[in-house]
Amino acid sequence: MSVVQITRIVRFNCAHRVWNPALSEADNARLFGKCNNPNWHGHNYTLEVTVDGPVDPTTGYVVNLRDVKAVVAREIVDVVDHKNLNLDVPFMAGTIPSTENFVLAIWRVLAPAVAPARLARLKLWETENQYVEYDGR
Amino acid sequence: MSVVQITRIVRFNCAHRVWNPALSEADNARLFGKCNNPNWHGHNYTLEVTVDGPVDPTTGYVVNLRDVKAVVAREIVDVVDHKNLNLDVPFMAGTIPSTENFVLAIWRVLAPAVAPARLARLKLWETENQYVEYDGR
Amino acid sequence: MSVVQITRIVRFNCAHRVWNPALSEADNARLFGKCNNPNWHGHNYTLEVTVDGPVDPTTGYVVNLRDVKAVVAREIVDVVDHKNLNLDVPFMAGTIPSTENFVLAIWRVLAPAVAPARLARLKLWETENQYVEYDGR
Amino acid sequence: MSVVQITRIVRFNCAHRVWNPALSEADNARLFGKCNNPNWHGHNYTLEVTVDGPVDPTTGYVVNLRDVKAVVAREIVDVVDHKNLNLDVPFMAGTIPSTENFVLAIWRVLAPAVAPARLARLKLWETENQYVEYDGR
Amino acid sequence: MSVVQITRIVRFNCAHRVWNPALSEADNARLFGKCNNPNWHGHNYTLEVTVDGPVDPTTGYVVNLRDVKAVVAREIVDVVDHKNLNLDVPFMAGTIPSTENFVLAIWRVLAPAVAPARLARLKLWETENQYVEYDGR
Amino acid sequence: MSVVQITRIVRFNCAHRVWNPALSEADNARLFGKCNNPNWHGHNYTLEVTVDGPVDPTTGYVVNLRDVKAVVAREIVDVVDHKNLNLDVPFMAGTIPSTENFVLAIWRVLAPAVAPARLARLKLWETENQYVEYDGR
Numbered sequence: 001m002s003v004v005q006i007t008r009i010v011r012f013n014c015a016h017r018v019w020n021p022a023l024s025e026a027d028n029a030r031l032f033g034k035c036n037n038p039n040w041h042g043h044n045y046t047l048e049v050t051v052d053g054p055v056d057p058t059t060g061y062v063v064n065l066r067d068v069k070a071v072v073a074r075e076i077v078d079v080v081d082h083k084n085l086n087l088d089v090p091f092m093a094g095t096i097p098s099t100e101n102f103v104l105a106i107w108r109v110l111a112p113a114v115a116p117a118r119l120a121r122l123k124l125w126e127t128e129n130q131y132v133e134y135d136g137r
Numbered sequence: 138m139s140v141v142q143i144t145r146i147v148r149f150n151c152a153h154r155v156w157n158p159a160l161s162e163a164d165n166a167r168l169f170g171k172c173n174n175p176n177w178h179g180h181n182y183t184l185e186v187t188v189d190g191p192v193d194p195t196t197g198y199v200v201n202l203r204d205v206k207a208v209v210a211r212e213i214v215d216v217v218d219h220k221n222l223n224l225d226v227p228f229m230a231g232t233i234p235s236t237e238n239f240v241l242a243i244w245r246v247l248a249p250a251v252a253p254a255r256l257a258r259l260k261l262w263e264t265e266n267q268y269v270e271y272d273g274r
Numbered sequence: 275m276s277v278v279q280i281t282r283i284v285r286f287n288c289a290h291r292v293w294n295p296a297l298s299e300a301d302n303a304r305l306f307g308k309c310n311n312p313n314w315h316g317h318n319y320t321l322e323v324t325v326d327g328p329v330d331p332t333t334g335y336v337v338n339l340r341d342v343k344a345v346v347a348r349e350i351v352d353v354v355d356h357k358n359l360n361l362d363v364p365f366m367a368g369t370i371p372s373t374e375n376f377v378l379a380i381w382r383v384l385a386p387a388v389a390p391a392r393l394a395r396l397k398l399w400e401t402e403n404q405y406v407e408y409d410g411r
Numbered sequence: 412m413s414v415v416q417i418t419r420i421v422r423f424n425c426a427h428r429v430w431n432p433a434l435s436e437a438d439n440a441r442l443f444g445k446c447n448n449p450n451w452h453g454h455n456y457t458l459e460v461t462v463d464g465p466v467d468p469t470t471g472y473v474v475n476l477r478d479v480k481a482v483v484a485r486e487i488v489d490v491v492d493h494k495n496l497n498l499d500v501p502f503m504a505g506t507i508p509s510t511e512n513f514v515l516a517i518w519r520v521l522a523p524a525v526a527p528a529r530l531a532r533l534k535l536w537e538t539e540n541q542y543v544e545y546d547g548r
Numbered sequence: 549m550s551v552v553q554i555t556r557i558v559r560f561n562c563a564h565r566v567w568n569p570a571l572s573e574a575d576n577a578r579l580f581g582k583c584n585n586p587n588w589h590g591h592n593y594t595l596e597v598t599v600d601g602p603v604d605p606t607t608g609y610v611v612n613l614r615d616v617k618a619v620v621a622r623e624i625v626d627v628v629d630h631k632n633l634n635l636d637v638p639f640m641a642g643t644i645p646s647t648e649n650f651v652l653a654i655w656r657v658l659a660p661a662v663a664p665a666r667l668a669r670l671k672l673w674e675t676e677n678q679y680v681e682y683d684g685r
Numbered sequence: 686m687s688v689v690q691i692t693r694i695v696r697f698n699c700a701h702r703v704w705n706p707a708l709s710e711a712d713n714a715r716l717f718g719k720c721n722n723p724n725w726h727g728h729n730y731t732l733e734v735t736v737d738g739p740v741d742p743t744t745g746y747v748v749n750l751r752d753v754k755a756v757v758a759r760e761i762v763d764v765v766d767h768k769n770l771n772l773d774v775p776f777m778a779g780t781i782p783s784t785e786n787f788v789l790a791i792w793r794v795l796a797p798a799v800a801p802a803r804l805a806r807l808k809l810w811e812t813e814n815q816y817v818e819y820d821g822r
Contacts, residue, residue, distance in 0.1 A: 003274055004237045009266040013538065015426040015451035020743060031744055033751065039495035040426035042453005044538050050270075058157060059168055060235030065267070066170065084450035098745030100689045127424065127455050130750070133690040133735075140822055141785045146814040150401065152289040152314035176358035177289035179316005181401050187818075195705060196716055197783030202815070203718065221313035264287065264318050277548055278511045283540040294606060305607055307614065324544075332431060333442055334509030339541070340444065372608030374552045403557040404613070407598075411551055415648045416681040461681075469568060470579055471646030476678070477581065561812065563700040563725035587769035588700035590727005592812050632724035675698065675729050 001054040005120055006062050008049050010072055012081035015042040016097040019086070040084065047076065047106065048123040051114055063117040071113045076106055099126045103134045111136065138191040142257055143199050145186050147209055149218035152179040153234040156223070177221065184213065184243065185260040188251055200254040208250045213243055236263045240271045248273065275328040279394055280336050282323050284346055286355035289316040290371040293360070314358065321350065321380065322397040325388055337391040345387045350380055373400045377408045385410065412465040416531055417473050419460050421483055423492035426453040427508040430497070451495065458487065458517065459534040462525055474528040482524045487517055510537045514545045522547065549602040553668055554610050556597050558620055560629035563590040564645040567634070588632065595624065595654065596671040599662055611665040619661045624654055647674045651682045659684065686739040690805055691747050693734050695757055697766035700727040701782040704771070725769065732761065732791065733808040736799055748802040756798045761791055784811045788819045796821065 018035040019028055028036045035041070049072055053062045080089050085097040091109050095101045103124045111119045125131040155172040156165055165173045172178070186209055190199045217226050222234040228246050232238045240261045248256045262268040292309040293302055302310045309315070323346055327336045354363050359371040365383050369375045377398045385393045399405040429446040430439055439447045446452070460483055464473045491500050496508040502520050506512045514535045522530045536542040566583040567576055576584045583589070597620055601610045628637050633645040639657050643649045651672045659667045673679040703720040704713055713721045720726070734757055738747045765774050770782040776794050780786045788809045796804045810816040 002241055002271065004240065005270040006237065007268050007270070011538070013452050013454055015453040018745065020745070023743070031749070034493035037493050037495070037499070039498045040451050040453065041424050041493040041495070042426040042451065043424055044455040055235075055237045055241065058160070060155065060157070060233030060238045062237055064168070082445035082448050082452040084448070084452065087450045088448070096745035098740075100691065100740045100747055101745045103689060104687055104740065127422070129694040131692050132747075133692070134687065137688055139789055139819065141788065142818040143785065144816050144818070148401070150315050150317055152316040171356035174356050174358070174362070176361045177314050177316065178287050178356040178358065179289040179314065180287055181318040192783075192785045192789065195708070197703065197705070197781035197786045199785055199817075201716070219308035219311050219315040221311070221315070224313045225311070264285070276515055276545065278514065279544040280511065281542050281544070292608065294608070297606070305612070329509075329511045329515065332434070334429065334431070334507030334512045336511055336543075338442070370608035372603075374554065374603045374610055375608045377552065378550055378603065405555050407553040407555070408550065413652055413682065414685055415651060417648065418679050418681070420677040466646075466648045466652065469571070471566065471568070471644030471649045473648055475579070559812070561726050561728055563727040582767035585767050585769070585773070587772045588725050588727065589698050589767040589769070590700040590725065591698055592729040630719035630722050630726040632722070632726070635724045636722070675696070 003052050004055055004062050005050050005052040006065060007121075008065055008069055008072065009046060010049070010069075010077055011044060011046050012077050013042065013044050014080055014083055014085050015040040016085035017041070018096060018098055020096050040086075043126050045080075045102075046125040047072075048121075048125075049110065049114075049119070050121040050123075051117040052120040053118055063114075068114055068117060072110065075109050075113050099124055099130070099132045103132045107134055107136065140189055141192055141199050142187050142189040143202060144258075145202055145206055145209065146183060147186070147206075147214050148181060148183050149214050150179065150181050151217055151220055151222050152177040153222040154178070155233060155235055157233050177223075180263050182217075182239075183262040184209075185258075185262075186247065186251075186256070187258040187260075188254040189257040190255055205251055205254060209247065212246050212250050236261055236267070236269045240269045244271055244273065277326055278329055278336050279324050279326040280339060281325075281395075282339055282343055282346065283320060284323070284343075284351050285318060285320050286351050287316065287318050288354055288357055288359050289314040290359035291315070292370060292372055294370050314360075317400050319354075319376075320399040321346075322395075322399075323384065323388075323393070324395040324397075325391040326394040327392055337388075342388055342391060346384065349383050349387050373398055373404070373406045377406045381408055381410065414463055415466055415473050416461050416463040417476060418462075418532075419476055419480055419483065420457060421460070421480075421488050422455060422457050423488050424453065424455050425491055425494055425496050426451040427496040428452070429507060429509055431507050451497075454537050456491075456513075457536040458483075459532075459536075460521065460525075460530070461532040461534075462528040463531040464529055474525075479525055479528060483521065486520050486524050510535055510541070510543045514543045518545055518547065551600055552603055552610050553598050553600040554613060555599075555669075556613055556617055556620065557594060558597070558617075558625050559592060559594050560625050561590065561592050562628055562631055562633050563588040564633040565589070566644060566646055568644050588634075591674050593628075593650075594673040595620075596669075596673075597658065597662075597667070598669040598671075599665040600668040601666055611662075616662055616665060620658065623657050623661050647672060647678070647680045651680045655682055655684065688737055689740055689747050690735050690737040691750060692736075692806075693750055693754055693757065694731060695734070695754075695762055696729060696731050697762050698727065698729050699765055699768055699770050700725040701770035702726070703781060703783055705781050725771075728811050730765075730787075731810040732757075733806075733810075734795065734799075734804070735806040735808075736802040737805040738803055748799075753799055753802060757795065760794050760798050784809055784815070784817045788817045792819055792821065 018032040121135045123133045155169040258272045260270045292306040395409045397407045429443040532546045534544045566580040669683045671681045703717040806820045808818045
């Protein structure tokens with residue numbers, strides 16, 4: 001049975017500071033440069049959420065994307081939009097808010113939440129020139 | 138021998154109604170919401186057609202993209218552009234015109250038509266925030 | 275006092291047929307070509323709504339864009355999204371649904387509705403390669 | 412003599428809080444909603460800087476854009492990128508960091524700095540769906 | 549009578565060298581930097597052609613854009629696409645091929661050619677971060 | 686250990702001629718059409734460079750992208766930007782400058798240069814409607 005991937009794109013705006021509290025200020029500055037500004041900076045993030053599966057002949061859908069959109073809105077967008085990734089977001093607590101760690105944390109939240117749809121890939125843009133991807137492996 | 142993927146992007150504008158005639162109007166409305174409007178709605182679709190193969194040392198090309206473009210124009214764009222996917226497109230007859238079914242139908246048309254080039258992937262955007270992908274599996 | 279323009283962008287998907295019922299089928303076909311398909315076609319429209327004025331020193335805003343967004347959602351997006359411009363939209367009744375007439379009709383709805391904000395310009399994209407603009411003159 | 416406008420686009424990432432310290436917390440929350448988060452949020456800003464003038468027959472240029480780019484980098488990008496608009500940017504001190512106030516402050520810095528080029532227009536995107544424009548009037 | 553602007557976007561790819569043959573090589577190198585490479589470089593240009601006028605009540609159109617597209621294709625795209633602006637394009641002969649001079653030359657060709665439509669504005673992108681505009685003044 | 690992909694996008698502008706000197710002028714013209722113009726044409730290329738690996742718990746990074754950016758700037762952008770791919774670029778010498786051969790040549794330069802990061806994928810856009818991809822296989 002043919003497997004199709006379907007992707008929904010959402011956007012949110014956050015502040016963050018790339019910072020490892022276990023390191024000295026000097027090491028933080030050396031490693032993270034301007035991303036380590038103690039007064040924070042921020043981004044317009046764009047997240048592409050991909051689920052896949054066979055096409056249901058009754059609906060023509062892999063999944064009713066309305067349901068996926070509701071899950072992503074409730075579990076991710078409402079939690080991170082106009083928030084500080086270091087201070088305000090429970091699922092990022094204790095994590096250096098690099099784009100890599102952010103995408104892994106989103107995966108851990110969404111993979112069970114979109115079931116029975118199967119989460120196939122996340123693509124997270126931090127700027128228009130930089131993005132990360134993760135597919136669960 | 139190195140395998141390179143090459144992609145051509147085309148665009149077309151269609152009307153459609155996501156609708157399963159085997160279901161009641163109430164079930165159609167519940168399942169498909171505003172996409173089920175009996176007076177139709179429409180989209181600017183963007184289609185990314187990817188073929189792959191080794192590079193021909195005489196041309197530096199996987200395939201002369203001019204040939205792929207001609208096939209895609211004749212088999213897809215000329216057939217669907219400014220058309221109604223439910224009423225006007227022979228290769229969609231009897232199919233619920235979801236994006237998933239649309240990409241599968243395009244695959245069935247293009248895979249043999251682009252030979253000897255090998256169709257590797259289709260990516261079909263329905264809006265700037267939603268797309269499907271299919272790679273023949 | 276400095277006058278700043280502020281713009282909000284919204285998107286909606288519609289079916290339409292460019293068709294003048296006062297003309298013969300032959301004249302319609304000759305004038306409007308594939309846009310005259312009697313089975314409809316459709317577009318993802320993008321609308322840029324610009325208001326202008328001096329900046330309020332209490333808020334730093336020309337206008338609270340939240341209010342403009344609510345008006346545009348209620349008066350335009352909810353009325354046209356996933357609709358047929360020829361059949362479903364009261365403010366387009368009796369109008370050939372060209373992009374030019376569509377932008378003029380949106381102006382007539384929005385200019386009074388956004389008051390006391392001053393509507394300064396509308397830019398309406400029908401495809402990614404075509405748009406119209408109107409500034410009330 | 413023909414007057415041509417030429418525009419250079421730059422990008423920077425900032426944290427901010429839309430907040431009027433003269434108002435109560437309740438009034439701030441009511442007016443600014445989620446933009447008032449005391450822990451900050453942030454954006455990828457895109458700035459379009461337009462200068463205009465007649466074309467110099469020796470160079471074919473209105474102005475050597477290399478010079479404009481150097482001024483914009485030194486006076487704006489280096490000052491605001493990866494910074495907090497409320498805390499770190501001298502030319503925003505004492506200003507509510509709305510997009511409107513931000514574009515006016517950039518104008519006050521750039522208009523004299525790009526001379527003898529004439530600053531004609533600024534367009535500042537806060538998100539991909541929202542921008543402000545100012546032309547000095 | 550309301551005046552609406554309508555814009556069509558076209559794209560073409562050219563080589564060029566920004567070079568004033570009346571100057572020394574040293575002056576050319578100093579003024580134009582890497583744009584002066586004697587072996588050429590090139591760009592994907594994007595041109596936005598805007599015409600304006602009242603809306604014809606018979607068609608709902610300012611002008612049948614099909615006619616404008618045919619003129620732009622014949623007079624500009626067919627003449628410059630995959631060409632060298634210094635060597636191959638008659639309407640650029642004797643001109644330093646800066647973006648400013650290029651847009652002025654396109655205006656001189658298109659303004660009479662689109663009549664009776666009125667050419668209102670040209671916007672010419674040389675890269676995604678740089679563009680020029682001209683409106684005939 | 687989870688493997689994340691991270692991508693950086695860079696841009697450069699080049700002239701080229703798709704031309705096989707081992708073939709006759711007639712065969713070149715027949716195979717390559719307008720891309721064979723002996724006076725050259727050019728493009729704004731966009732290159733997406735993807736590296737992957739596990740996330741370093743000390744930094745939250747797969748790799749410090751600052752290092753990848755420096756390598757891509759030095760080995761690719763500085764070598765090809767505002768250059769002629771047939772005449773000026775040592776790593777393209779003796780190669781037909783098709784997009785396919787260009788991406789393979791960039792891979793041969795970057796794969797060892799980004800070590801110890803692992804080069805995972807290159808995506809090279811020649812126009813906004815055409816791109817190639819290569820992943821080392």
